[in-house]
Amino acid sequence: MTAYKPITAARTFPGSARDDFARAYPDQPAKLHHALTGHELLTIPAIAELAERMPASSVEYNLGKLPLGIRAEDTPSNGLTLDETIRTIETNGSWAVLKNVERDPAYGALLDQALEELAPLVARATGPMLNREAFLFLTSPGSVTPFHMDPEHNILLQIMGEKVMTVFPAGDEELVPAIKSESFHAGGHRNLEWREHFRGRGTAFTLRPGEAIHVPVKAPHFVENGPAVSISLSVTWRSERSVAESELHGLNALLRRRGLPVTRIGTQPERQRARRLAYRVMRKLGA
Template identity: 30%
Template sequence: MLGEFVTREQAATLAARARRQQEHLLEFEPDVVRSSYNLRPFLIHHHLCEHPSFSLDALFALCRRLPRGQVQYRVGAIPGDANFDSSYERYREGLRFDDVLEQFEERKAYICIYNPERDAGYRPVLEDLLAEIAAAIEDIDPVITWYSTYVFISTRDAVTPYHMDREMNFLLQVRGEKEVMLWNPRDDEIMSAAEKDRLLAAFESQRPSYKPSFEAKAMRYELRPGFGVHHPFIAPHRVHTGPDLSVSLAFTFRTQKSDLRTSAHAFNHVLRRCGWSPAEVGAEHPYADRAKAAAAHAMDVPLELLRKHRHARSAAAH
């Protein structure tokens, strides 16, 4: 898995590190964070626009020195309901990466830089952001366990197709403008309980698909440089750039709480594959969710044994 795991020792010091920083890159409103974090999107302010690491020249230099697998690209106009996971391969048009950098705007290109935190030049600023996020959520969701970052560089009128991540996210706009559309993952029409379980199961990775009926339920946020928006856990989203070149940073992360939910969803998916109808993962069943998460971590029991157990119970009932 790409990204960086955060040890317990590191997690314990993150918030204190942020408080020691003389200058902060992110501006959180504590009342908004307390009332909205992981429940609904909300806007934040940031100061990345002035940071030299996020100039276009610096980012293109980063693209050239990173391993090629960490820099994905596509060109041309793509529809908003395109398959997100296959979009890079499908809309690449056989171009060499050097051609894309040299003719970026002419090609209407879109570049995603995966895991810039693995670059020695970018790691310090991204670790500062990690510490600031940890400090902002320490009273609500106190232990960050993993993080991963992505830089998006796109020409005008580009689209990031509808999809959902398996983490929380702050999308920070550095240059240009974007319209970010988010959907409520707790809405059963947007994602059913079974779809969420399947999304978060480690051995299956299908993302639920977009439907035209979702459009009316979108929450829309207009981002300009210096603004960002919080994406709650597994919130579906689609992004459209404005009339100018756009640069943004997505800071995704996981916590002990989201890890527990992920494991509980994964175990629910196992139960569904065995023919059971488990209770939905959520705050209404905290003890059951913890038990499911523990069971998911102890998955030495083969699926066939679970199926036999269910069949035995069914036979006893008759």
């Protein structure tokens, strides 16, 4: 295993990026800048070495030229091993993600360095950062990440190559029906049903090396890769707000199954304490 140098104390996000983030967080997408381009941990050889150390359950890879809307069970395999996928990513037409890379000490330090710079800004808006995680994405030229949503607060940092992420408003129930949110928070897949008339509701952000984007919790999005291999680092966290939303959707799922009226989830779900407590009690009682 390569012995990497200690991470320097240089900032990941310059002051202007932190200002832009503070104005947008937690509800709006925002283009940011970062200083991790060229970092030795974020090259294809380093990522291939990391993948060899990771459990199979922490890696997902498949063919990358997909339609915007596809069911998880219909995603085609690329027929390669993980090592082959990473080392030939330029020509094999694939997409790969290494999950929870923060469990590796060097990558954990990289994540902590990045998020510590934003932690005071996050705390003022949604409380302390919870459950910090990091994900690495490698994408072949022309690949597509289908229309989906994620449960975390997320910043995607573009390291190599170029991609376009189209982000849609969170909370639009035509894009994400309430029943889909309920199943998603119960462990359902992130992929969403795509309809072409949705396209006009999204905002397209072109990401080049040194650029990043803040994606709000559950803001639907899809990603189209450019003509070169892409490497992206996603740094994520949860908050009391995101946890509260998950709990309230869980409560609504229980109520819906019993034919009872569901609760309205407000813009600050962390304040709906009585409903959250009711959900926890119902779960404890096996409801």
